[in-house]
Amino acid sequence: MPEIILETKALTKRFGGLAAVKDVDAKVEKGRITAIIGPNGAGKTTFFNLISGTFPSTSGELWLEGQRVERKRPDQMAQLGIARTFQTTSLFDGATVMDNLIVGHRLRTSSGLMDAIFQTSRLKADERSCRAKAEEALDFVGLTHVANRLAADVTQEERKRIAFALALATDPKILLLDEPAGGVNPEETVGLADLIRKISATGLTVCLIEHKMDMVMGLADHIIVLDHGEKIADGTPAEIRANPLVIEAYLGAGHDAAA
Ligand SMILES: Nc1ncnc2c1ncn2[C@@H]1O[C@H](COP(=O)(O)OP(=O)(O)OP(=O)(O)O)[C@@H](O)[C@H]1O
Numbered sequence: 580m581p582e583i584i585l586e587t588k589a590l591t592k593r594f595g596g597l598a599a600v601k602d603v604d605a606k607v608e609k610g611r612i613t614a615i616i617g618p619n620g621a622g623k624t625t626f627f628n629l630i631s632g633t634f635p636s637t638s639g640e641l642w643l644e645g646q647r648v649e650r651k652r653p654d655q656m657a658q659l660g661i662a663r664t665f666q667t668t669s670l671f672d673g674a675t676v677m678d679n680l681i682v683g684h685r686l687r688t689s690s691g692l693m694d695a696i697f698q699t700s701r702l703k704a705d706e707r708s709c710r711a712k713a714e715e716a717l718d719f720v721g722l723t724h725v726a727n728r729l730a731a732d733v734t735q736e737e738r739k740r741i742a743f744a745l746a747l748a749t750d751p752k753i754l755l756l757d758e759p760a761g762g763v764n765p766e767e768t769v770g771l772a773d774l775i776r777k778i779s780a781t782g783l784t785v786c787l788i789e790h791k792m793d794m795v796m797g798l799a800d801h802i803i804v805l806d807h808g809e810k811i812a813d814g815t816p817a818e819i820r821a822n823p824l825v826i827e828a829y830l831g832a833g834h835d836a837a838a
Contacts, residue, residue, distance in 0.1 A: 590639035632656035660752030672731035
């Protein structure tokens with residue numbers, strides 16, 4: 580049996596009268612790729628927000644490596660090894676890709692925002708090792724050739740790779756990717772899937788939200804399906820593809836995700 584790194588038990592988040600996530604029991608296996616799928620508004624991003632501590636849950640339990648963590652703040656969850664990317668990546672467009680990584684790395688690790696902005700002596704002293712880390716991260720995500728380009732001038736696919744590099748800079752245990760292939764073309768989607776496989780091959784646990792079903796089915800070891808905040812299925816890609824509830828709610832004809 581694979582080791583479970585993260586588990587939710589009846590995890591629930593209400594916004595007023597709406598249960599965006601409702602009684603979700605889910606398990607994430609260590610070192611594997613888990614995909615969260617479901618129609619628009621199913622609660623996928625809210626589920627990520629609960630796991631990363633962005634929102635406190637209304638009720639239920641969240642366990643990370645055997646520890647109850649549902650009351651932790653985002654910075655505490657980051658310390659415990661949860662890193663995430665967002666649907667859109669905010670970068671300093673007037674700075675180079677390399678500088679974005681150096682500053683982003685500082686923001687996500689020991690020095691605070693003020694250090695990063697005002698270039699304190701602590702930051703300057705660390706800058707060389709930061710630069711080395713940034714170079715290493717850029718090389719890993721295949722972006723060495725754009726290191727000196729302004730962030731404003733990179734493609735959407737390169738922005739996605741930069742987001743991965745920023746998240747990896749914290750040496751996380753679990754990487755949460757929110758629509759890692761959103762807004763990129765089919766060829767670039769294949770390239771990003773390869774990068775996610777490469778990240779997974781280092782032993783990192785990856786969770787992703789994605790609407791592109793070809794990518795999800797080819798990439799995920801395990802899929803969790805949400806609909807109206809509830810988990811309606813989980814299993815291997817083959818099991819999910821054949822599940823009547825999932826076909827009805829999401830994969831069937833007439834739904835965008837069928838493509
Ligand atoms: N901060 C919030 N305040 C109030 N309602 C919210 C908030 N965040 C999400 N919701 C609601 O919770 C439900 C689930 O939204 P969520 O963004 O988690 O879905 P999703 O599955 O990620 O959708 P999509 O695929 O469109 O990104 C929606 O009805 C949404 O309007």
